[in-house]
Amino acid sequence: MNNSEEKAVYKLNVSFGRMGDLSGLFVAKKNHVKLLLEHKLEVYFGEVLGKHSEIYGEIEESDMSLVSDSIDVIDVVEKHKLETGFNPFEYSITNSEREDFEDLTILEVVEILERESIS
Numbered sequence: 001m002n003n004s005e006e007k008a009v010y011k012l013n014v015s016f017g018r019m020g021d022l023s024g025l026f027v028a029k030k031n032h033v034k035l036l037l038e039h040k041l042e043v044y045f046g047e048v049l050g051k052h053s054e055i056y057g058e059i060e061e062s063d064m065s066l067v068s069d070s071i072d073v074i075d076v077v078e079k080h081k082l083e084t085g086f087n088p089f090e091y092s093i094t095n096s097e098r099e100d101f102e103d104l105t106i107l108e109v110v111e112i113l114e115r116e117s118i119s
Contacts (some may be wrong), residue, residue: 008067009027039110
């Protein structure tokens with residue numbers, strides 16, 4: 001299986017009530033999304049909705065939707081740099097029970113979890 005078959009285009013739309021919403025369109029590996037959701041990883045977005053907003057929380061299945069796993073669609077999004085908005089994999093993990101996850105991005109954490117599940 002090549003890398004493109006493992007990837008998909010996802011849409012993120014998370015509501016933080018009166019504070020506002022975060023949305024994004026991005027390409028990610030399907031397994032990484034599965035691990036993010038299964039492990040209930042808490043994403044720290046920072047002050048993205050204004051000074052002192054401190055936005056963080058678990059990404060739930062209802063917050064993300066699969067747009068397409070077509071290789072053609074993935075290629076167009078990547079080739080033309082159509083990813084936009086917030087990609088949870090680019091942000092830090094917070095409130096993790098594992099010390100070795102401190103100061104890591106969500107992408108780094110799911111890559112560790114992926115390796116551990118293979119071993």
